[in-house]
Amino acid sequence: QVQLVESGGGSVQAGDTLTLSCAASGRTFVNYVMGWFRQAPGKEREFVAAVSWPGGRTYYADPVKGRFTISSQNDKNTVYLQMNSLKPEDTAVYYCAYKMGVAGPTFPNTYGLWGQGTQVTVSS
Numbered sequence: 001q002v003q004l005v006e007s008g009g010g011s012v013q014a015g016d017t018l019t020l021s022c023a024a025s026g027r028t029f030v031n032y033v034m035g036w037f038r039q040a041p042g043k044e045r046e047f048v049a050a051v052s053w054p055g056g057r058t059y060y061a062d063p064v065k066g067r068f069t070i071s072s073q074n075d076k077n078t079v080y081l082q083m084n085s086l087k088p089e090d091t092a093v094y095y096c097a098y099k100m101g102v103a104g105p106t107f108p109n110t111y112g113l114w115g116q117g118t119q120v121t122v123s124s
Contacts (some may be wrong), residue, residue, distance in 0.1 A: 002026040002113055006096045009118030012086055020081040022096030022115060030054065033105045034079045036070065038092035038120075042080070045095070050105040051079060055088045059105050063089075093117040 007079035008020040035050030048072040050059045069082045104110040
């Protein structure tokens with residue numbers, strides 16, 4: 001049974017950098033995706049970034065392209081989300097998620113496992 005543990009959230013100023021991490025314990029499948037989503041107050045959960053295995057292909061939502069980078073450790077069980085040039089509109093609870101198979105990595109309803117979420121607050 002895979003479990004996800006997130007860390008790294010906090011309160012920062014606009015333009016700052018913050019890195020989130022998500023550790024997956026337990027045995028993962030050969031084909032899987034680990035993704036990041038976020039949910040701001042009053043809004044639906046939205047896709048941020050994802051990485052699929054095998055191959056390490058990455059996916060990004062348009063609002064974060066060029067600012068956020070998803071990466072993983074060599075053992076592929078920990079993913080990071082480096083967030084540069086943060087903006088107030090990036091404020092949200094960020095969730096790590098895991099899915100078996102690589103289809104539909106940007107759709108939250110294809111993910112079967114979620115972390116507890118970590119708050120990111122960006123002040124102007």
